[in-house]
Amino acid sequence: MDIVAPAIDEYLTRILPEEHPILREMGEFGRARGFPIIDAQSGRLLHVLARSINAKRVLELGSGFGYSAMWFALAMGEGGLVAMTEGAQENSDRARDYFNRAGMAGHAEFNVGDALAIASKKVGPFDIILCDIDKGQYPAALTVAREKLRIGGYFICDNMLFHGRVLERNPDVATQGVLELTRLLSTAKDFITTIVPVRDGLSLSLRIS
Numbered sequence: 001m002d003i004v005a006p007a008i009d010e011y012l013t014r015i016l017p018e019e020h021p022i023l024r025e026m027g028e029f030g031r032a033r034g035f036p037i038i039d040a041q042s043g044r045l046l047h048v049l050a051r052s053i054n055a056k057r058v059l060e061l062g063s064g065f066g067y068s069a070m071w072f073a074l075a076m077g078e079g080g081l082v083a084m085t086e087g088a089q090e091n092s093d094r095a096r097d098y099f100n101r102a103g104m105a106g107h108a109e110f111n112v113g114d115a116l117a118i119a120s121k122k123v124g125p126f127d128i129i130l131c132d133i134d135k136g137q138y139p140a141a142l143t144v145a146r147e148k149l150r151i152g153g154y155f156i157c158d159n160m161l162f163h164g165r166v167l168e169r170n171p172d173v174a175t176q177g178v179l180e181l182t183r184l185l186s187t188a189k190d191f192i193t194t195i196v197p198v199r200d201g202l203s204l205s206l207r208i209s
């Protein structure tokens with residue numbers, strides 16, 4: 001299921017200003033490999049959010065080859081640090097190569113292993129935590145956010161509409177993870193959440209207490 005009507009999606013992409021050359025290159029690589037990166041529309045939303053709260057520390061759960069992390073690093077600029085987590089060494093190495101070539105390696109950490117296990121050892125507080133891990137693990141990511149995110153920070157999750165699978169009568173385990181996190185966020189007293197139907201659905205949860 002298309003979340004956004006294709007013609008509108010094309011329009012929204014067409015009106016984007018030209019992005020940093022390294023982001024263009026990463027986007028082309030992702031599309032060529034069928035790697036599920038967030039796209040430039042979502043990246044720009046991350047950029048706006050990071051700048052709006054003067055974010056300087058971002059923790060990512062599930063970084064792939066660093067596409068969203070690069071958006072954050074470029075948005076934060078001097079003094080910014082994005083801590084990546086990724087299960088596959090090959091993806092992490094590729095992220096490091098892109099960050100090196102963009103001159104941004106000093107603004108990034110490349111952690112390889114289980115995202116939730118690595119995150120549990122990180123010392124907060126973070127300004128933003130982005131969640132894009134296995135969807136079955138999504139509810140556990142909220143625990144990380146409660147431990148590590150500052151008040152006034154954003155917990156942001158990708159794939160919260162999951163190609164429309166959230167509407168299915170018999171959701172699979174991955175979709176159940178997305179649905180359970182959605183339920184937890186919608187009833188949470190310590191976050192205000194909205195789901196933006198950009199790309200595959202991004203939830204934005206502002207921590208208020």
Ligand code: DHB
Pocket residue numbers: 036037038132133158159200
């Ligand atoms: C898919 C897309 C994603 O953005 C992701 O993080 C995982 C899976 C998918 O299209 O299946």
Ligand code: MG
Pocket residue numbers: 036037038132158159
């Ligand atoms: Mg995703």
